[in-house]
Amino acid sequence: MPRTKNYNENEVIEKAMNLFWKNGYETTSMQMLEKEMGINKFSIYASFGNKNGVFLESIKCYKLKLNTLISKLEASTNGLNGIKTYFYDFLTFSKENNCSKGCLITNTANEIGDDADQQIKNALSSFTNTVREVFVNVLKKENHNTVAEQQADYLIVAMFGLSSASRVFNASQLNNYIENIFKNL
Amino acid sequence: MPRTKNYNENEVIEKAMNLFWKNGYETTSMQMLEKEMGINKFSIYASFGNKNGVFLESIKCYKLKLNTLISKLEASTNGLNGIKTYFYDFLTFSKENNCSKGCLITNTANEIGDDADQQIKNALSSFTNTVREVFVNVLKKENHNTVAEQQADYLIVAMFGLSSASRVFNASQLNNYIENIFKNL
DNA sequence: CGCATATCTAAACAATCGTTTAGATTTAAT
DNA sequence: ATTAAATCTAAACGATTGTTTAGATATGCG
Numbered sequence: 125m126p127r128t129k130n131y132n133e134n135e136v137i138e139k140a141m142n143l144f145w146k147n148g149y150e151t152t153s154m155q156m157l158e159k160e161m162g163i164n165k166f167s168i169y170a171s172f173g174n175k176n177g178v179f180l181e182s183i184k185c186y187k188l189k190l191n192t193l194i195s196k197l198e199a200s201t202n203g204l205n206g207i208k209t210y211f212y213d214f215l216t217f218s219k220e221n222n223c224s225k226g227c228l229i230t231n232t233a234n235e236i237g238d239d240a241d242q243q244i245k246n247a248l249s250s251f252t253n254t255v256r257e258v259f260v261n262v263l264k265k266e267n268h269n270t271v272a273e274q275q276a277d278y279l280i281v282a283m284f285g286l287s288s289a290s291r292v293f294n295a296s297q298l299n300n301y302i303e304n305i306f307k308n309l
Numbered sequence: 310m311p312r313t314k315n316y317n318e319n320e321v322i323e324k325a326m327n328l329f330w331k332n333g334y335e336t337t338s339m340q341m342l343e344k345e346m347g348i349n350k351f352s353i354y355a356s357f358g359n360k361n362g363v364f365l366e367s368i369k370c371y372k373l374k375l376n377t378l379i380s381k382l383e384a385s386t387n388g389l390n391g392i393k394t395y396f397y398d399f400l401t402f403s404k405e406n407n408c409s410k411g412c413l414i415t416n417t418a419n420e421i422g423d424d425a426d427q428q429i430k431n432a433l434s435s436f437t438n439t440v441r442e443v444f445v446n447v448l449k450k451e452n453h454n455t456v457a458e459q460q461a462d463y464l465i466v467a468m469f470g471l472s473s474a475s476r477v478f479n480a481s482q483l484n485n486y487i488e489n490i491f492k493n494l
Numbered sequence: 495c496g497c498a499t500a501t502c503t504a505a506a507c508a509a510t511c512g513t514t515t516a517g518a519t520t521t522a523a524t
Numbered sequence: 525a526t527t528a529a530a531t532c533t534a535a536a537c538g539a540t541t542g543t544t545t546a547g548a549t550a551t552g553c554g
Binding site: 146147148150151226233234235237274277278280281282284285286289291293296297300301304307308309 | 331332333335336411415416418419420422437459462463465466467469470471473474476477478481482483485486489492493494
């Protein structure tokens with residue numbers, strides 16, 4: 125056996141993920157990734173195939189990070205209020221230096237077109253469906269099925285909107301938005 | 310006086326605007342613009358300076374198109390219902406081949422970073438402020454000032470979210486979203 | 495008409511994109 | 525210690541980016 129890698133793939137992917145999150149897919153160049161990940165282009169290609177591969181792994185990494193919030197949401201027993209907490213938790217989660225980066229998934233969905241890579245598109249919709257499913261499960265604890273499905277549909281769109289809006293509007297506007305979303309649901 | 314231009318600047322900008330709307334700023338290349346606008350790169354640069362110039366004019370063109378909906382909204386006398394109609398009108402406006410392109414302004418806000426061109430950033434926030442102002446004026450017809458401001462804040466965030474979400478979710482989910490937004494306001 | 499000047503085409507510009515390759519360096523096993 | 529194989533650096537790849545330039549073409553005015 126010859127020499128071993130002197131970098132940890134999980135560590136460098138987390139750095140890549142943060143770069144994609146902040147700048148988007150297109151804007152993030154291999155040059156920037158090289159610098160941020162701290163390894164050479166050759167090593168990046170050896171570990172992840174290509175830029176798309178780095179991005180797909182970054183999405184996995186992002187999901188893993190968000191799982192903390194999702195788990196908390198799944199464990200919640202007070203229905204709508206649990207989801208509302210998730211909305212606020214997300215805002216905190218997405219903030220860096222008091223400036224929101226939005227959601228990596230939502231940002232990507234907003235950026236890509238129909239001709240984008242199928243694996244990426246699959247990853248995005250699978251994530252959205254998963255979150256919606258969690259909403260449904262939480263809501264079923266206090267509602268009957270049809271209402272839960274309808275409310276979940278509403279909330280997943282609202283969550284998507286919040287992710288986008290968080291990159292543009294200020295905290296008071298966003299809080300006002302969340303409060304109104306849940307006011308008379 | 311020598312030969313005259315054999316293209317109309319307003320006409321070619323409308324074509325450019327549609328390209329930016331569909332594909333975003335970065336993805337739209339000068340090559341694509343050349344083809345879509347039907348004129349040579351030289352002519353584009355002669356008329357609009359650079360890519361950024363084409364984009365700024367495209368935003369003006371977009372605002373002009375949207376003015377039809379804004380004017381209708383301004384003229385409405387039934388408050389919240391007028392705004393709700395505007396939400397639905399926007400969905401129709403943004404659709405092409407039964408597929409929503411979202412809002413050019415919102416799409417751009419989602420795409421660009423902090424280091425983007427200042428003129429573009431100004432154009433985006435000025436647009437958002439204008440729409441919010443119209444919301445306030447419509448709401449003041451049936452509410453007192455503080456409520457109108459607060460509701461307008463809520464609705465402008467909701468509108469931004471709708472624009473983003475319209476590129477991802479289906480008609481029934483979007484309608485459900487709009488109905489819930491206005492349900493108990 | 496003929497001159498002047500703006501518009502046109504088309505080629506070239508430097509810079510950067512994502513990706514690949516060649517060669518030096520390091521290390522585990524023999 | 526030698527060898528084999530994988531990782532590293534660094535340079536180069538062709539393609540495409542936004543932008544500029546040179547030269548041909550067309551047209552309004554004296």
